[in-house]
Amino acid sequence: MIIGVPKEIKDNENRVALTPAGTRELAKRGHTVLVQTQAGLQSGFKDEEYLQAGASILPTAEEVFAQAEMIIKVKEPIQQEYSLIRPEHLVFTYFHFASYEPLTKAMIDSGAVCLAYETVELPDRSLPLLIPMSEVAGRMAIQEGAKYLEKPQKGRGVLLGGVPGVAPGKVLVLGGGIVGTQAAKMAAGLGAQVTILDVSLPRMRYLADVMPANVVTMYSNEYNIRRLIRDHDLIIGAILIPGAKAPKLITRDMLKDMRPGTVMVDVAIDQGGAFETSRPTTHANPIYIIDDVVHYCVANMPGAVPYTSTIALTNATLPYAIELAEKGWRQACKDNNALKLGLNVVHGKVVYQGVADAFHLPYTPAEEVL
Secondary structure, three states: OEEEEOOOOOOOOOOOOOOHHHHHHHHOOOOEEEEEOOOOHHHOOOHHHHHHHOOEEEOOHHHHHHHOOEEEOOOOOOHHHHOOOOOOOEEEEOOOHHHOHHHHHHHHHHOOEEEEHHHOOOOOOOOOOOHHHHHHHHHHHHHHHHHHOOHHHOOOOOOOOOEOOEOOOEEEEEOOOHHHHHHHHHHHHHOOEEEEEEOOHHHHHHHHHHOOOOEEEEEOOHHHHHHHOOOOOEEEEOOOOOOOOOOOOEOHHHHHHOOOOOEEEEHHHHHOOOEOOOOOEOOOOOEEEEOOEEEEOEOOHHHHOHHHHHHHHHHHHHHHHHHHHHHOHHHHHHHOHHHHOOEEEEOOEEOOHHHHHHHOOOEOOHHHHO
């Protein structure tokens, strides 16, 4: 198969979809890998490394898309890429369709096969291609939140870990999944007082067992959220419903109950956001303020640490990319139910229920296109 790796062009997206090591694994199996020049540069990988691994370097994205059968990306295609995607393409990337209707409609119109990293799902309901970036984003949420709690950044002026004689900051984590767990671990490591809210009692039992003493769990409901936001300094939105929009757990009217300078980091922004007042921001302009509450809603947080993120992502995606390249998308999805669940849009049909529901579009079961 001919595999194309274009340079990411979303604002401040520094990752690349494939490392030289991943390139070598595909090339030695007889596949052709086409990498756009300097696609890996911001992640620390030079064109020479890709050439040594067996790739061919092409000067433009147009040439990569024109020649490739499978396009491997990090982020969803943006508007200037829509016209490059053709019916014969398999596009393998993070799509997060349910958060952006124009993208969904553009991919329907393209006729391509769109296989989304974020909905590839194992029998235990885990999301193997979302986990590595969720781990990065969860840890970064505390790193960024701690920074924006500083007074020059318009925060409350709170040091999360406190000092002797001064109580540590308080962190509220909405969701006890991968993002929430990693965020809680980082916050706890800094010495903050951490509360994790979740609706799964088994998950809370697990977290109560593995977390240190400065982390407590509580059941997630509106009453508890309204009570806790009054005295917490940093709030992390870590909710995920695979392939569907995130629920709005913090509404606009709740902001008035927070102290000025409270920081909210919405890691769920890729799926529409867990806060009613959330809107996507960029690494260039990461925050905005509503009712004296600082909102950090960067939609590609791991892009700020591209060396770590690119290696972690390739570690997870490569086995699936190899399977798709070896068998073709249709046979691979027949053989591997996790990959079949990754199918979102196929030849103009929406084959993932959460995407169809988000925009009231006709739904076609994936079995019908296989």
